[in-house]
Amino acid sequence: MAGKPKPMSQIKQLLILHRQGQGIKAIARSLSMSRNTVKTYLFKLEKLLSDPAGDLSADQILGMEEPEIYHLFHPGNPSYKDTRYEHFKSLLDYFLKELRRTGVTRALLWEEYRQSRPDGYGYSQFCHHLDQHSSTKGKPSLRLEHAPGEKLYIDFAGKTIPYIDRETGELIQCQLFVACLPFSDYSFAMAVPSQTLEDFLYALACCLEFLGGVTQILVPDNFKAAVVKADRYEPDLNRALEDFASHYGMAVVPTRAAKPKDKARVENQVKILYSRVYAKLRNRQFFDLYSLNEAIRIQLRAHNQTRMKQKGYCREEQFLASEKPLLNPLPTERFELRHHTELTLSQNNHVYLARDKHYYSAPHTLIGKKLKVIYTRSMVQLYYQGKKVAAHVRNFKAGGYSTVRDHLCSQHQHYRDRSPDYYRNLAAKKSPVLGQYVSKLFEQNRYPEQLYKTCDGLLSLFRKADLGTFEKACQLGIDHGEYSYRFIKNVLANHTAHEDHSEPEKPLPPHRNVRGKEYYQQQKLQF
Template identity: 35%
Template sequence: MANQLDPMDIKQILTLHLDGYSNRKIGETLGISRNTVNAYMKLFNGCEYSARKLLELNSAALAELFPSHTTIRNPRFDELMMYFEKVNHARDHPGFTFLHHYRDYSLQSREPYSYTQFMEHYNRRHSKTKGSMKLEHEAGRELFIDYAGTKMHIVDRDTGELRAVEIFVATLPYSLHTYIEASLSQKREDLISSLNNTLGFYGGVTKAIVCDNLKSAVTRASKYEPDINRSLKEFALHYNCVINPTRAYSPQDKALVENAVQLAYQRIYYPMREMTFFSLGELNREIRKRLVDFNDMLYQRKGASRRELFQSVERAYLKPLPETPYQMKDYLRAKVQKIGYVYFSADKSYYSVPYRYVGKSTLIHYTKTTVEVYYSHERIATHPRNESKGLYNTVKDHLGSTHKVYTDWSPDYFGKMAAGHGDNVLACVETLFIDCDYPETSYKSAMGIIQLHRQYGSERLDNACRRAVYGNAVSFRRIRNILEKNLDRADPEEDLPGGIKSHIPFHENIRGPKNYK
């Protein structure tokens, strides 16, 4: 098996490189082989574009410049490393022996290592118990986030039912300036909303956001190479930072935010323990009020409060915020229908795309406000999102030439066309739409009448329409008959009594116009 580096990973390598990270540090931060990072850096250096220019390219252009590079994995070795995690959890259990675990491992593995190799690999990886390390944190480098284990509650006004809510905690490890808010869940949309609010609270962006292996952040948890989900990758690209999950089962990797959670219990939870809240908004307003005192409290070892350290030092090291906050995207696949629309199943509606993509499979990116359609990594259509069901949302430029004309059809449209062939043609077409509750039924008749000029010319068509209007016989078939039988050349008044004989033969049962006065 091989892990492909997609364009988002390439952009994160470029981002960290521009931030001054070494190749080794980039690999450690993103969980990518150092040799792979080295190979890509050689490709970047040999490219005609600068690193900043490469960041501006879209995914399709990057994929074309840098065909998929891979890092080779050894499934047999990875299986052994994963098994060692199980061994470590059992180390303190009475009666533990390596031989017992080796036998268990050899039974479940297809290609087990020998016992000697088993012990050799274990001793290399876990030669002795590791002590805690005091980490020095750079200002503006990382933001640690976590959810509190103990939840708060809001009360339903109508039923009195308690609803548990999550408490999101973020802290900057240099100044320990902390942000806390309540959210309904730990799902992606709530996590990203909390992250947007956090960066807005700080007024800037750190180089990296450090989280644990949340389901809403990490698609596949791993101690070595966790897979970050697409929404979080796009969030990181939007804010020009990276997401760096900690090692699984390693709370010491984010000890400072773990400590911030404990302090939140003391300074936020406890003072609010007897208060009742009926909405998430009420709860967050009270949390923000308590948070001011939390950050203003003197930090004795540093001789200043969290807020003072942040404002005087760390804020200057943060990257600026983009103009707009990130909106979480979701994705749907859809095939372009013959009529030139894709079906958007989330709202059960339709959105137009350029007509040349009929029959193509596309990927829809959508947020709360926009719907974008992509084909082969290229955006081919953008629409404001319309949540009304069953509607066709159309951009006129997307339609084929014949469809564009059809959308213009109206009584006024046919009136303008008819006026170019004579006043009688115009009168004839206008007659079609008189007292017509649903004018669409007359569009084809109007088009047919106007198109007769191609065969008979505008002058003859105008005369034929004059005769049809005079005889109150306006229809496509009647006007066509007049032209086919050359009746347009005669004066319609000659058919009146006293004039030239009518082409209708005389019969005693046929009544003339006098009977209808």
């Protein structure tokens, strides 16, 4: 009986024919068996019936199921009763432990085994028994049940996917972001420049827009962009990922470290995409990231629309029918990555954001205080004791200042507000004559900033002097074309503002050298 065992249904027929009194030749002819095979099974039957420990009858054997009958007639391989196996079995745990060490192979262990026992197993039997023992040592695997629209598994593929820089010809390797919904196995993939936080969150936002909704739970792997510190029970999530999840209304539940079975669905998707995306694009050239992602999107659509072998539908059909209606709606605005830092408000009324090399103002009353700064791609917001004290549009100009006037003290506000129009308007409000005098002052061919202190001096004199006297002094300056602080100050100090400064008209002395208008109207001069 070295050949393949007969089906147990035939063995039952053999037992029934034997009970009916049929001979070996007749049984062999009826069941298309050799006579030796019939003899062997009948010999085993007699041995089973005569065994006092078994206490079996032919009727009991016929009432058994086929696997039970098979076990009775084929109890096991005699090789496990070999003395060599007992010695080999004692070394199995040692072999498995050694295989975990660097550089240790099965061939090396077999050579050492044969040196210690020359009559031991050959290499093929050595590997066979080693595999048998390894499979029994494996832990059982649980099939996870997934609710529709509940979880989104995300990961990065282990292999990169490239495009060519059009200008330099350099091959740019990109990371492939992969996500899938475990209930329908509906997948998303996108190439990004790196696994950095910014690229990761951008790809994740694109994924949710691709799905057209938000799942309840996000299940990332333990890469640094998602998990700062891995832990079996309480992993430390990246602050930016927490902000992202809060914005979209999701809970983040990372997988256990070094436990790929926790996200087996997305791991399987990565393997499938190696053949359905990587392999199909291997002979094509792309010259920018956009065209590469367009090609990936086409292959991904074909993958999601391919009918699964063991199911009568494709991934996209299952997603649209069972999962998409259960997804939460997307927020009205896309998430912007938020960065957090603490900065001290310096004496110049600004905090310095080193990332942009730019300065942003805050109220002067907080000089020397530590402010909490939260900045996104578009905005910079400053907080003190939980209260927002300033908000600026983010500016990437290195060395520049973004200043809000109200954040400055009154002296600094006045200094920043100085301009010719500022002084003209202010003087005109004080006095029309002063306004006219200041306007004439700025009409001089001098740089405006040189006259700001002159205007401050004039306003100071205005506050101290009598209004009528001051206006007379200004009018005197206008009449004589004298526009300076010192002139007005001297007039007020010498009390000459009210004096009559007009010169009396003196008649010409009598003489004969008077030509008259007729002389100047003639065409030819007559002397």
